[in-house]
Amino acid sequence: MNIIELSGVTKTFGSVVAVDNLSLEVPKGSIYGFIGPNGSGKTTTIRMIMKIMYPDGGSLRINGREHNSHRLQNVGYLPEERGLYKKMKIGELLQFHGELNNGTDLKRKIDSWLARLDLADYKEKKVETLSKGMKQKLQFIATILHEPEIIILDEPFSGLDPVNAEIMKDVILDLQKKGATIIFSTHDMSMAEKMCDYIFMIYQGKKVLDGTLSHIQDQYGSDTLRIQSDMGAGALEGVAGIEKVNDFSKLQEVRVASGFDPQKILAELLKKTRITRFEIAKPSLNDIFIRIASPDKKEDNHG
Amino acid sequence: MDKILTLFKREYRAAVRTKSFLISLILVPIMMGGGFLAVIIMENKQETEDKNFAVIDHSGMMVEPLKNALEIRNEKDIYDPETGEKAMSAFHVEFLEPAADIMEQQRTLSERVKSTELHAFIEIGPDILHPSEESESYLRYYSEHSFGDDIRYWFRNIINDQLRILRVSELNLDAEQTADLFRYLNVEGMGLVTVDKKTGEQQAAEESNELQSFLVPYVITILMFMLVMMSAIPLLVAVMEEKTEKIAEVLLGTITPFQFMMGKVMGGIGVSLTTAAIYVTAGIFTLNRLGYESLIPYEILPWFFIYTTLFIIMVGSGMAALGATANDNKDAQSLTFPGIIPVILPMFIMVPIIQDPSGTLATTMSLIPPFTPTIMMIRLATEVTVPTWQPIVGLMGVILFTIFSVWIGARVFRAAILLQGQKPTIANLFKYAFKS
Numbered sequence: 001m002n003i004i005e006l007s008g009v010t011k012t013f014g015s016v017v018a019v020d021n022l023s024l025e026v027p028k029g030s031i032y033g034f035i036g037p038n039g040s041g042k043t044t045t046i047r048m049i050m051k052i053m054y055p056d057g058g059s060l061r062i063n064g065r066e067h068n069s070h071r072l073q074n075v076g077y078l079p080e081e082r083g084l085y086k087k088m089k090i091g092e093l094l095q096f097h098g099e100l101n102n103g104t105d106l107k108r109k110i111d112s113w114l115a116r117l118d119l120a121d122y123k124e125k126k127v128e129t130l131s132k133g134m135k136q137k138l139q140f141i142a143t144i145l146h147e148p149e150i151i152i153l154d155e156p157f158s159g160l161d162p163v164n165a166e167i168m169k170d171v172i173l174d175l176q177k178k179g180a181t182i183i184f185s186t187h188d189m190s191m192a193e194k195m196c197d198y199i200f201m202i203y204q205g206k207k208v209l210d211g212t213l214s215h216i217q218d219q220y221g222s223d224t225l226r227i228q229s230d231m232g233a234g235a236l237e238g239v240a241g242i243e244k245v246n247d248f249s250k251l252q253e254v255r256v257a258s259g260f261d262p263q264k265i266l267a268e269l270l271k272k273t274r275i276t277r278f279e280i281a282k283p284s285l286n287d288i289f290i291r292i293a294s295p296d297k298k299e300d301n302h303g
Numbered sequence: 304m305d306k307i308l309t310l311f312k313r314e315y316r317a318a319v320r321t322k323s324f325l326i327s328l329i330l331v332p333i334m335m336g337g338g339f340l341a342v343i344i345m346e347n348k349q350e351t352e353d354k355n356f357a358v359i360d361h362s363g364m365m366v367e368p369l370k371n372a373l374e375i376r377n378e379k380d381i382y383d384p385e386t387g388e389k390a391m392s393a394f395h396v397e398f399l400e401p402a403a404d405i406m407e408q409q410r411t412l413s414e415r416v417k418s419t420e421l422h423a424f425i426e427i428g429p430d431i432l433h434p435s436e437e438s439e440s441y442l443r444y445y446s447e448h449s450f451g452d453d454i455r456y457w458f459r460n461i462i463n464d465q466l467r468i469l470r471v472s473e474l475n476l477d478a479e480q481t482a483d484l485f486r487y488l489n490v491e492g493m494g495l496v497t498v499d500k501k502t503g504e505q506q507a508a509e510e511s512n513e514l515q516s517f518l519v520p521y522v523i524t525i526l527m528f529m530l531v532m533m534s535a536i537p538l539l540v541a542v543m544e545e546k547t548e549k550i551a552e553v554l555l556g557t558i559t560p561f562q563f564m565m566g567k568v569m570g571g572i573g574v575s576l577t578t579a580a581i582y583v584t585a586g587i588f589t590l591n592r593l594g595y596e597s598l599i600p601y602e603i604l605p606w607f608f609i610y611t612t613l614f615i616i617m618v619g620s621g622m623a624a625l626g627a628t629a630n631d632n633k634d635a636q637s638l639t640f641p642g643i644i645p646v647i648l649p650m651f652i653m654v655p656i657i658q659d660p661s662g663t664l665a666t667t668m669s670l671i672p673p674f675t676p677t678i679m680m681i682r683l684a685t686e687v688t689v690p691t692w693q694p695i696v697g698l699m700g701v702i703l704f705t706i707f708s709v710w711i712g713a714r715v716f717r718a719a720i721l722l723q724g725q726k727p728t729i730a731n732l733f734k735y736a737f738k739s
Contacts, residue, residue, distance in 0.1 A: 052555045052721065077556035083549030087317065099309045100557050139553070 003028040003150060003181045004049060009058035011044055018044040020205040021058070026183060026198075031176055033196035034185035035285070037293040041205045042185045043080055046154055049183070050077050062150070073102070076148035080155045080185070082139045086128040090119065093127060094142055103146030113141045117167065132159050140168065144175060151175060153184040157191060169195060189286035199285065201292065208292050217282035224287065225254040225262055227269070228277035235273045241265050246287070251277070253287065306558045307566045314570020319577060328578060331529055351381075353393045354422040354454070357412050359401050361429040361439070366398050368465040369458075376457075394457075397421075409445070416446060423449070425458055432469055492516075494686055509597075519600055520657050520684035522586075524649070527611050527677055530579055531646050534571030535619035539642060542567065542626030542720075543635045551627075551720050560717035564627075565709070568619040575615055579608065603683045606694060610701065614676035617705040618645060620712035628719040628727035628735065638727055649677035660685040670697055672704030711736050 004026035011019040019041045026032045034042045047053040048060060051072060062072060085093060091110060098106040114120045117137045122130065130138060136159050144151060156172070157165045172195065176182055186192050192199055193213055201209035209216050229235045233247045241260035246253040256262055262280050269275055283291070318324055360366055373394055381391040402408040412424040423446035434440030442462060444455040471481050493508045542564075545551045554563055583604065590599050625638040649656075649668070656665045660682040669678040675697040682689050718735035725731055 047721075050556045052552065072556075075556070077553070079549065079552045079556070081549040081552070083545070083551065083553045085313075085317070085550060086548075088313075096309065096313050097557075100306055100554070102305075142553075 001028045002026060003063055004183075005059075005061040006045075006049075007059045007061075009045075009048060009055045009060055011041075011048060011053065011055050017205050019048070019055070019202070022202070022205075022207055023058075024200060024207065024210065026181060028181050029176065029179055030197040031172070031182045031184070031195055033192040033199045034183060034202070035187070035189070035192055035199060035209075035289060036185075036202040037289075040293075041202045043154060045202065046077075046152055046183070046185065050075070050152060072150070074146075074149040076101070076143040076146065076151045078139055078143040078151075078153045078156055082135060084127045084135060084139060084142075086126065088127055089124055090114070090127060090130075090138060091123040093138070094145055097142035098145045101146035101148070106145065109145055109147075110141075113145060116171070117141060133161060133164055136160055137164065137168070140171075144171075147178075147180075149180060151180050151182045153182065155186060156184050157186060157188055165191075189284065189289055193285045201289065203292055209288070213285065216285070216288065220283045220288060220291075222280050222282050223256045223258070224281045224283045225256060225265065226277065226279040226281055227252050227254060227275065229269060229273045229275050231273035235269055239265055239268045255283070255287075306562045307569060310554075310558065310563065310566025311569040311573060314567055315573040318570060318574045324574070327533065328581065331533070332582065350392055351389050353395060355395045355397070355420065357397045357399055357415070357421055357424040358427065359399050359405075359408065359412075359424065360427045361401050362427050362431050363429075364432070364469065365427050365462055365465060369396060369398075369461060372461045394454075413445065422446065423452065423454070425455075427462065431462070432466060495688075516686060517657060519598060520660075520681045521653070523600070523603070523607060523684040524653055524677060524681050526579065526582060527607070527614065527680060528646060528650060530575040530611055531614055531618055533578065534575040535568075535615045535622050536639070536643060536646070538567055538571060538619050539622040539626040539629065539639060540632075540635050542623045542716075543629040543631075546627060546720055547630065555720065560720055561713045563720075564620060564623045564713055564716045567623055568616055571619050572612055572615050575611065576608070579611060600684055603680070606683055607680060609698065610676040610680055613698075613701050613705050614645075617673070617676075617701070617708045618642070620705075620709045624712035624715035624719075625727065627716040628722075628725070628732060630723065630725075630727075634727055645673035646677075649674055649681070652678075653681060656681045657685060660687040660689070666693070669693065670700060672697075672700040675701045 002025040004024070006022055006024040009019060009022045010017065022041075022045065024045075034045065036042050044053065048055050049062070059066065062075075085096075088096070091114075094110045094113075095106055098110070103109070110123075111120070114123055117140070119134060119137060119141075122134070127135065127138065136156075140153075140156065143153070151172075153172075156168060160168060169191070172182055172184070184196075196213070198212055199209060199216060200207065227236070228251050232249070233245060233252050236242060236245050236252060236254065241257050241262075241264060242254050243257045244255040246255075254265070256265065266275070266278055269278075358365070358369065373396055376391075377393040377395075381389055381393055383390045399408070409424075409426075412421065415421045416423060423444055426441070426443040426445070428439040428441035428443075430438035430440045431442065442459065444452070444458065446452050446455075449455060467485055471484065491510055493510055496508045497506045498504070499506055542551075545554075551563070558566070587599055590596055622642045625642050626635065629635045629638055652664070652668065655662075656668070656678060659665060665678065665682055668674050669682055670693065679689075679694055679697045683694060714737075715732060715735040719725070719727075719731075
């Protein structure tokens with residue numbers, strides 16, 4: 001069952017088409033990753049789902065109900081740019097957000113969440129005394145405190161150190177286990193690969209990817225080689241069948257030209273240097289993202 | 304409604320729990336009332352420092368009378384009869400013959416006034432006994448600030464008294480018979496005779512005093528001005544900050560723009576009514592203790608609270624909407640003035656309204672909705688009976704205009720609250736209000 005359904009949704013700002021004829025179905029209980037370059041339409045799509053903005057065309061259904069002017073019940077929303085009342089105490093702020101979302105048993109939940117995200121000692125402190133990462137966690141608690149059915153997180157991991165990002169990831173997965181549907185936008189492709197059941201990519205307002213990771217990767221085939229050699233990137237110069245090289249210094253990721261046999265590339269390389277790793281793989285999400293949204297691609301598109 | 308209440312609670316707590324609220328609660332009336340009090344104190348306080356004058360008497364008939372009057376003043380009048388302490392300035396006058404070059408003489412004396420050797424100099428025209436259009440019958444008082452210098456009236460009175468004596472003596476009348484010839488009677492300002500509603504007894508008219516006529520409408524107006532200034536006007540900057548700090552977007556995921564705006568306006572009303580309740584209670588208590596209970600305008604207090612509440616909603620929704628269109632402090636500053644006009648304008652015309660509460664200006668302005676709350680309250684607070692229909696019609700106008708303000712404010716607020724970088728021009732405001 002789909003909990004969110006967008007059909008032919010379009011949103012324009014003046015002459016700019018921010019979201020163009022977008023259709024999307026988010027299954028209940030899934031984690032749906034929204035990816036795309038800055039300014040591609042992710043936040044506008046999220047704002048339309050949240051009814052903060054209204055589409056100019058198309059239809060949008062949440063829990064089977066048509067979009068209307070009433071605010072969504074049982075939804076938690078963490079916007080991309082955080083906004084908290086600086087002068088409020090942490091406990092009071094969470095109580096305020098909990099009440100605004102019709103939450104119940106708030107006092108117990110506030111204490112429990114503050115303890116889990118290591119903020120219990122700050123309950124009586126003002127928001128302005130917190131570090132950026134702490135504010136991030138605080139706003140996350142405010143988003144999920146009322147145990148919403150749908151959780152929409154715009155860039156939830158930005159600004160977090162690896163430890164806190166790990167904690168946040170565990171919480172998100174826990175919430176999914178308890179039945180919540182989670183949409184999150186991110187620029188962290190590895191996080192999206194690891195966490196999301198479905199990935200949706202929007203580019204210049206249009207949907208360019210949508211599906212499970214393996215489904216998306218299948219569209220691109222096994223055209224990626226990961227190579228480690230004594231010569232490094234120098235060994236790849238002049239080798240036929242290589243379309244693009246992404247040099248990570250110790251490792252080179254190579255895109256093979258369509259229809260070219262990777263074994264021929266291996267044979268060529270062995271003539272030049274000693275090979276310590278040669279892996280034929282599907283492209284990573286990061287690679288797919290770059291293929292779609294790189295400046296070269298933009299030029300191609302415009303051309 | 305629950306969400307508006309939740310937001311109202313937050314706004315109210317955030318405002319009244321601050322130290323600045325407590326400080327302004329104490330300081331604002333002191334500052335505003337202090338000016339009024341200072342005028343009263345200064346009015347009663349006389350200067351006691353001696354003053355020097357020069358008199359050029361072209362008529363040749365005023366030197367002796369002035370010398371006599373000065374002697375009485377300096378030896379007797381300036382001392383408090385009870386304590387014997389000096390309570391007023393002594394005057395020392397230098398009598399000068401008119402010089403051949405009168406212009407030069409005036410210039411020299413002016414220099415002496417400038418150097419503070421003299422307080423002023425007086426020039427008495429030659430034909431003052433029987434003034435006519437052709438004659439030189441002037442009485443001139445030269446000083447640095449002659450308009451505000453009440454000392455000139457002392458000289459005027461002495462000289463005019465002497466002139467009357469001289470004119471009467473020319474008629475060969477007995478001085479005793481003419482003793483009351485120039486006695487003026489003052490008009491006593493009285494209120495109207497009323498009938499006690501409970502007992503049916505007629506109540507004698509009471510003398511109308513300056514304090515009652517001016518102080519009550521003044522205090523009511525200042526209080527209303529202060530309440531709107533402390534609640535509705537700051538909404539512009541508060542909303543602008545919540546927009547720029549992205550708090551608005553977080554809240555708009557949960558509440559509608561209308562709920563957001565109204566929650567903030569209601570918070571402002573809560574703060575104002577708390578302040579009003581404190582001031583009104585303290586005022587009633589103080590006036591009762593001081594024996595001025597007759598000054599308490601109980602009958603207009605309900606009007607005051609109704610009009611103040613609607614005024615805050617009217618101005619507050621406008622200010623919140625303007626705040627939503629602002630991107631930074633510069634925008635906020637430029638938007639404050641147009642938003643504040645309904646609050647400021649009545650302050651400028653307060654005095655003529657108090658002086659003539661039933662005049663055309665007062666009646667017309669009190670029925671124009673943005674100005675009705677303040678102007679109607681001024682009129683109701685004066686001793687004049689305002690026709691019953693006028694505050695009711697005024698109230699209906701204010702209710703309709705407030706609904707319009709909230710409606711249009713909500714439209715602008717909704718359209719602008721998430722927009723970044725759009726300048727709050729008149730064209731944009733119009734677009735947000737009517738085309739969004």
